Amino acid sequence: MNVHATVDLKRSGLTRPNGAPLRLNHQDFIAIDRDRDATYEATYRPQALYNRASEGFHANNETFLLHEVATNLPIYREDTGPTDFHLHLPPGGFQLVLVTSGMFTFDYDGRFYNVGPGAVMLQSAIVHRQLFYTWSGLPTGENLKTPQTVVPDAMSMGYSGKFLEAFVTDPTTFPNPTIVGPEQIDEAETPRVAWTHSLHDRPADAGFWLQDPLALEALFRPLAGGLIQSASPVYVRDIGIEIPSGHLVTGHIIATDPRGHSLLPKGTAAVDAASFAKGEVVIYRVIRGTAEFTDSAGKSFQLAAGDVVTAGKTSTTLVGIGENTQVLRLGLLKGMEQLRSWTPTQRDEIDGLAARIITQTDVRPLRTEGKPVGYLYA
CATH class of the missing domain: 2.60.120.10 (Jelly Rolls)
Known part of the structure; x- marks a missing residue:
């Protein structure tokens, strides 16, 4: 070299x-x-x-x-x-x-x-x-x-x-x-x-x-407000990319535990949906499990593991996730x-x-x- x-x-x-x-x-x-x-x-x-x-x-x-x-x-x-x-x-x-x-x-x-x-x-x-x-x-x-x-x-x-x-x-x-x-x-x-x-x-x-998945900054925190429906508590992890990306992209993982098993490393401080709502365009990728979305007209659609939806800022809303589900959300910002x-x-x-x-x-x-x-x- x-x-x-x-x-x-x-x-x-x-x-x-x-x-x-x-x-x-x-x-x-x-x-x-x-x-x-x-x-x-x-x-x-x-x-x-x-x-x-x-x-x-x-x-x-x-x-x-x-x-x-x-x-x-x-x-x-x-x-x-x-x-x-x-x-x-x-x-x-x-x-x-x-x-x-x-x-x-x-x-x-x-x-x-x-x-x-x-x-x-x-x-x-x-x-x-x-x-x-x-x-x-x-x-x-x-x-x-x-x-x-x-x-x-x-x-x-x-x-x-x-x-x-x-x-x-x-x-x-x-x-x-x-x-x-x-x-x-x-x-x-x-x-x-x-x-x-x-x-x-x-x-x-x-x-x-x-970001190490077991670092304190990577803990999954309980989602407040009940805006995403699930049979078990919903948690959110901020993957911390907004600043190091140069304010181009935000990133979060929205997840639930398997039934009867505490899988996600958790913190206690609650977060609300506004904490991960940024994005002129939003992308959701289901890593495992299932997720339900609605479009701007209120019509629902389902995604399963491996599925991806890309949508305008207000074109889709995540409204429900199943048990043992992990969903990556990326928000593309104006700086792009x-x-x-x-x-x-x-x-x-x-x-x-x-x-x-x-x-x-x-x-x-x-x-x-x-x-x-x-x-x-x-």
Whole structure:
């Protein structure tokens, strides 16, 4: 990782994204992606199958993509294994990961993070790689149907690694450079040396965020007011992404315990529905269980595990959830419309430069110390 050539960014014409502005759908709309219609594609790597919420993506002007990533091959094959060092440069530098089964090891900025179900990671233009994942050994059909959860337990951690992942716009339309090939990586050097430059498009406050599912800030708190009907108490977990996303997206998990079993790690301070009501566009993804919604005309519809609904600000309301249910809610905020997309020319130029966009070196602590800086570096 010590082979780099500097580039004059001004001469190359590289700037922040200067394509079309992003537009949320402010109309009264509802788009549903059903799990029964899901297709899983090995878009980037043979072991990672992607299930996109395509209906919602297209209905919301292709501004925000949510998909499920399911690990489906062992790590020891020649064509699988760890990824190279790479980074994503979506508008706003936004990438969200919520682990829903299995275990992973990620390297962000030369520091290892061992994460399992319920872990939340948000990163803005940070060079990273995936080092390890679990694989159950089940056939594809069975593997894709193993239950998912945001609460770590021995069973869920033993399944194949899966996570929900979200980007602002489509990953195929913005730069995703691999910084160096594996033959150039000096493992003795990577923990201590990082390279930074100013080519990124992050809002103020955006940076790295990790929320452990058993941390105090991740406790599920009782929902007051009874606005969501359920046979058992309803709880809400704030996944804490509004500030580190640069005020682009809010995130909450709305959940209930299984019958007769206290599963969710709980706090005592109650929350009300207003605490998670933000969003010009809202997205709900049922991780497990069932949920009932109404549209703006009061007509109800049901979602089951794996289903996603994307809707306008007041187009749908979550009115009921079943037992042992977990629902991810994302609220897309107005700040997203301050971003612009990368043009195809910009994207291709950055992808072509890859490791040559490095401009300075910065000696940093060992990988076990400090937090990621959150800039563009290798």
